[in-house]
Amino acid sequence: xxFQNHSKxxxxxxxxxxxxxxxxxxxxxxxxxxxxxxxxxxDMLSNNITSVHVIDCIGDHEPIxxxxxxxxxxxxxxxxxxxxxxxxxxxxxxxxxxxxNRKEIYxxxxxxxxxxxxxxxxxxxxxxxxxYQFIESYSEAELQTIGKFMSxxxxxxxxxxxxxxNGNEDI
Numbered sequence: 693x694x695f696q697n698h699s700k701x702x703x704x705x706x707x708x709x710x711x712x713x714x715x716x717x718x719x720x721x722x723x724x725x726x727x728x729x730x731x732x733x734x735d736m737l738s739n740n741i742t743s744v745h746v747i748d749c750i751g752d753h754e755p756i757x758x759x760x761x762x763x764x765x766x767x768x769x770x771x772x773x774x775x776x777x778x779x780x781x782x783x784x785x786x787x788x789x790x791x792x793n794r795k796e797i798y799x800x801x802x803x804x805x806x807x808x809x810x811x812x813x814x815x816x817x818x819x820x821x822x823x824y825q826f827i828e829s830y831s832e833a834e835l836q837t838i839g840k841f842m843s844x845x846x847x848x849x850x851x852x853x854x855x856x857x858n859g860n861e862d863i
Contacts, residue, residue: 725815734807735782742767744812746775747784747801751809755788755798766853784808 722741749764750756756764762772776799779785784805787797801809827835 721815725811728811728815729808732807732811734804734811740775742771743775743779743784744808746772746779747805747808748812750785750799751801751806751813754800755790756800757796757798761799779805 718741725741725744745765746761749761753760753764758769758772758776761767761776762769765772776785780787783802785799786802787799789796790798827838830838
């Protein structure tokens with residue numbers, strides 16, 4: 693029993709350390725993205741990487757309407773309205789209407805937005821390649837165990853983000 697409690701405590705310590713490192717990594721990712729954008733002479737939007745992810749969502753699914761972005765990104769309508777307004781104002785996206793539907797507004801990327809989209813895609817591809825290289829050393833059985841753990845952790849995080857936990861619970 694002592695070993696089991698030690699193992700659980702060790703996992704929890706690693707989990708907390710991973711959360712902290714993720715915060716640092718996210719900050720580094722934003723800075724790296726900004727540096728790359730600056731080299732390509734792209735005037736960046738905000739310090740918020742979510743704006744870049746909205747551009748990515750639009751690029752993947754254009755033309756896409758406000759509701760489509762909201763559903764795909766699992767963000768509030770108010771957040772998407774605010775971000776899309778800034779992206780429109782700064783020239784990263786444009787809005788238009790489809791011929792058969794004059795009421796609904798759809799977003800697509802401008803040339804400037806397409807540059808951000810392509811840079812983001814390139815950086816994500818590099819991350820994906822590094823990830824697959826990293827997990828190469830694990831057996832199929834180990835990957836299945838890790839996969840189950842990650843699925844459970846993700847489900848828990850999603851419940852937490854949807855407010856299904858009371859204030860005393862951790863992910």
